[in-house]
Amino acid sequence: MNKASQKNKKAWEYRAYEFWNMRDGSPKEKADQILQNPKACLKYHQKYFEKVDGMKIANVCGSNGRKAVPLAVLGANVTVFDISEENKKYALELAECAGVTINYEVGDFNNVDLERFGNAFDIAYLEGGILHYFHDIDRFFTIFIVSSSRVAS
Numbered sequence: 061m062n063k064a065s066q067k068n069k070k071a072w073e074y075r076a077y078e079f080w081n082m083r084d085g086s087p088k089e090k091a092d093q094i095l096q097n098p099k100a101c102l103k104y105h106q107k108y109f110e111k112v113d114g115m116k117i118a119n120v121c122g123s124n125g126r127k128a129v130p131l132a133v134l135g136a137n138v139t140v141f142d143i144s145e146e147n148k149k150y151a152l153e154l155a156e157c158a159g160v161t162i163n164y165e166v167g168d169f170n171n172v173d174l175e176r177f178g179n180a181f182d183i184a185y186l187e188g189g190i191l192h193y194f195h196d197i198d199r200f201f202t203i204f205i206v207s208s209s210r211v212a213s
Contacts, residue, residue: 061168061170061171062168062170062195064195065143065168065170068143069143069144069168072142072143072144072146072147073144073145073146074146075146076124076144076146076147076150077146077147077149077150080124080147080150081150084124084126087150087153087154087156087157088157090126090154090157091129091154091157091158091159092157094126094129094130094133094154094158095133095158095159098129098130098131098133098134099130099134101126101127101129101130102127102130102131105127105185105187109131109134109136112131112134112135112136112183113134113135113136114135114136114137115135115136115137115182115183116136116137116139116180116181116182116183117131117136117137117138117139117181117182117183117184117185118138118139118141118177118180118181118183118184118185119131119138119139119140119141119185119186120141120169120184120185120186120190121141121142121143121169121186121187121190122138122140122141122142122147122151122164123140123142123144123147123151123187124147124150124151124154125140125147125150125151125152125154125155125162125164126154127185127187128140128151128155128162129151129154129155129158129160129162131185132155132158132160132161132162133158133159133160137163138162138163139162139163139164139165139177139180139181140162140163140164140165141165141167141169141172142164142165142166143166143167143168143169144166145166148164148166151164152164169194169200169203170194170196170199170200170203172203174203
């Protein structure tokens with residue numbers, strides 16, 4: 061893991077679980093909100109996820125699961141890639157409270173196992189505002205594109 065990724069990991073593991081509880085409510089409270097209208101939780105991107113039932117989606121830098129869980133509620137098989145154990149804790153509790161399962165891979169996306177995850181997804185999804193975490197943008201997009209057949213952002 062490079063120095064920038066180490067710093068990002070340290071930052072995202074400093075009381076992130078506590079932050080998500082304060083900002084979004086407990087995993088149960090957030091799950092109740094998601095279950096009321098999962099598509100609305102995808103905000104601007106919902107038009108790209110009209111038919112996701114049975115699709116495999118990679119959610120890059122998926123953080124606390126606020127996009128992965130609605131997609132799972134809609135029937136997708138979602139794998140989150142994120143650097144933070146604290147984010148994973150909230151996301152997995154959120155998924156459980158929503159009655160769905162998500163996969164969560166903690167690590168540096170720059171080092172993702174392409175033998176395992178290459179061409180494993182129908183869609184690779186990232187939210188805006190994450191590219192500044194990646195200093196080698198060519199490497200990022202190589203991994204991003206290799207992992208999926210379609211890209212939604």
